[in-house]
Amino acid sequence: MEWIDEALVLSARPHGENAAVVTLLTATHGRHAGLVSGGQGVRAQPLLQPGNVVQAKWRARLSEHLGHYTLDLMANHTARWFDVPEVLSVIASACAVTEASLPERQPMPGIFAGLQALFQLTDPDLWGVAYVKWEMEILRALGYGLDISKCCVTGETENLAYVSPRSGRAVSLEAGRSYHDRLFPIPSFLLGSALWDADAVRQGLEMTGHFLSRHVFAHPHSRLLIATPGDLPRARQRLAEYYHAATRAVAEVAMA
Template sequence: MLYRVEGIVIRSMDYGEGNKIITLLTEHDGKVGVMVRGAKKPKSRHAAMTMPFTYGQYIFFRNKGLGTLNGGEIIESHHKLREDLTLAAYGSYACELLDRVLQEEETGSFWFGQLKACLDALQEGKDPEVLIHLYEMKILQAAGYGPEMDVCVVSGTDQELEFFSPRLGGVLSRRSRHLDPAAMAVSPSVLKLLRLFAKLDMRRLGNVAVKDTTKAELKTAMRALMDMQLGMQLKSRNFLDQLDKYQI
């Protein structure tokens, strides 16, 4: 059967001497694997369509399992992301995270819309550190692990919310902190950002100016939350950590 879909390349791997297998994130059909024959050859007309972050229309044949690319057209190459090492690292993390969290049978336009918005915002020059934590929040929420940010996750009160518990999945009041001694104290600025992230759609993010100290605290909170709720070891995140050490 011939399929025509719009998708984003979230994974690309060599297969054999001249072929590639790409994983597309589509708006309505979830993740789709497609074989691109001859993609590694110098004169391949489909090589550009296998590049990471590429958003395009893909036409392929498929009966069962992998499809085989027949043709297509690039809508947005996101080439700026591939030309910048730091942006490429953030883009790779966004793609790998979604690829690992989204199950094969899951579909829905939400995942597609959030990833596309993330890649577009990275290309537009928005702060990648702030952007990626908002994206992480959206992935957690879509996977059913979104934190409670408005009231104490234990008592339900909206008073004295001074701590954040990655283990319990949300904010804690001062009186409930004893239930999770490992809960971290968070500044009002970080609490405000986390609440914003919980309510904001990626596609509506404007330019946000955040102090370096606030970004460092935000990263600590989101890293702990991601590790506790998802517990995934991602190559792209390890690479981002290495980049941070190098830049320091």
């Protein structure tokens, strides 16, 4: 068995004395693991950074075997953003969420294309917003998409302000007024606004994180990343903590 495909590195874990089990998201073969000889070596580390784009050649005697990878680097995204913590946190979170949420060896071309587009952004200010939108696409692809097109109570399409944590559907400002504290506010950038801040990204992460935890990670595909069902991957938790801290910092400056 053999195939060649473009892929994104999701993780690399030590195996034996010097090899590594590398998990990729491939363009046409889905989330797929394989063994890389010498993967623990110094020379292999730049190649195996999460988020890197590689050309992967996979070979195995039988299709159900783990198999071996030969990888060639096509793009190193982490090196490009080594001095921008926000972007590095987004890359780490996206790779962890992908590995923990997607079934193995099932093609997910839309998720692959979305992740490629996210990692190719050139403006660091766009990464947080784009990441929230990408998590919404993950939810949609797995059958748990949110519907923010109209109010689930009145049917109106204007003045949408909240999302129900139960149904994942939008609620208008008026319909949700009396119980707004039990709803998720819809971030401005999901309603077409070109203006946003760290708090809007924080709101978006809280909303998508709730549905990922409830629907996707309640039965995770990777116990290495999700120790307790319902938890978010640690890298995803760190990303949320980053935007919480950024929101607090802005508030403190405003109060000074």
